[in-house]
Amino acid sequence: MKIAVDAMGGDHGPAVVVEGAVAAAREFGLSVILVGDRAAIETEVRRLGAQSLGLEIRHASEIVGMAESPSLALRRKRDSSLRIAAELVRDGKAAAFISAGNTGAAMAISMFVIGVLRGIDRPAIAAVLPSLRGFTVLIDAGANITPKPWHLFQFAIMGHVYARDILRMDRPRVGLLSVGEEEGKGNDLTREAYDLLKESKLNFIGNIEGRDIYNGNCDVIVTDGFTGNVALKISESLAEMVGAMIKEELTRDIRSKLGAALSVPAFSRFKKRVDYTEMGGAPLLGIDGAAIICHGASPVKAIKNAVRVAAEWAKAGLNEHIKAALEAEIARGGREGGRE
Helix, strand or coil: CEEEEECCCCCCCHHHHHHHHHHHHHHHCCEEEEEECHHHHHHHHHHCCCHHHCCEEEECCECCCCCCCHHHHHHHCCCEHHHHHHHHHHCCCCCEEEECCCHHHHHHHHHHHHCECCCCCCCEEEEEEEECCEEEEEECCCCCCCCCHHHHHHHHHHHHHHHHHCCCCCCCEEEEECCCCCCCCCCHHHHHHHHHHHCCCCEEEEEECHHHCCCCCCCEEECCHHHHHHHHHHHHHHHHHHHHHHHHHHCCCHHHHHHHHHCHHHHHHHHHHHCHHHCCCEEEECECCCEEECCCCCCHHHHHHHHHHHHHHHHHCHHHHHHHHHHHHHHCCCCCCCCC
């Protein structure tokens, strides 16, 4: 099994991405295809002393910038590292690809080059967030700003399968993010989506509120991409703020520093629980392949773990399970996708 890595994507370029891919190859024994400028990649491989790993390099002459229009990148940059990585998945030469580059372009290229699963109208980004009981899947985290009710229904199915198969949750609890727990709360989108989810075979627990994102009472949180992305960015900012405040307080005086020294193991465990780099990136569910979207500022550890998660996705046969779950719901009278 090979994982294609967009070596040119992200804020840090090949220096960090190649190092993360090399770390994944060494630690997990995974086969990696590095896609991008051959000379730049080879320079990094030599710097890391990784020539003996047998890493495959696929040259790509173009780079999709972080601020570029996804539609223009799709039409004009046919030899970009992002597009070539997606084509490797489409052609069966890689089981999955990862990119820390332009998220919009990664989505557009994935949909056009790889295609979507039968029954799915729109792919969705599934972010894995820490909670008091482990992890929570937030879907959609930014792919679809104005979805329809049946799109949320499809997101719920995909999130359910991901939580069950990858996060090993037994019968994941699915909740619909709204402004109140009562059935009639929310806007037209959430009320109509509620009716669809209520009739499904999913373990639907009804509406949940923002306070439920981290308390562990829900395993899969379903929402539109606008709301989901705002929630995700708030989460990232909050984690940074809490970390900075704790550090500030623990270094305020001698007594605080002594207490901090005694608490190092506890703080290390806390940091690991809230560290997004442990998951590497967010899967783009619904495409007829596997893609992990990483944060543009992803460090080496995040890239390494993104490669690992991509391999786990491919090994788990996740897409076949998503298709089976969709077909089961359609057979029960649910809405068939692909008809927008």
